[in-house]
Amino acid sequence: MLKKSRGNAFGGDAVKALMNEAKRMGMSRVFLGAQKHAVEFYMRLGFVVYGEPFMDAGIAHMHMEKAI
Numbered sequence: 700m701l702k703k704s705r706g707n708a709f710g711g712d713a714v715k716a717l718m719n720e721a722k723r724m725g726m727s728r729v730f731l732g733a734q735k736h737a738v739e740f741y742m743r744l745g746f747v748v749y750g751e752p753f754m755d756a757g758i759a760h761m762h763m764e765k766a767i
Contacts (some may be wrong), residue, residue, distance in 0.1 A: 735759040
């Protein structure tokens with residue numbers, strides 16, 4: 700994402716739209732693998748960390764989940 704776009708709620712709006720679609724489809728929980736530097740972003744959206752860190756493409760990630 701371009702730096703000038705950060706802080707404009709685009710990312711949060713996109714995640715919320717995806718969660719709404721998952722709920723519409725009957726899902727009650729959503730899961731993701733967040734790059735460690737993005738964990739706080741997802742926590743602000745209500746996600747919680749679970750499990751151990753893992754590497755993906757040479758980047759540290761954390762498992763996260765949220766009830767919807």
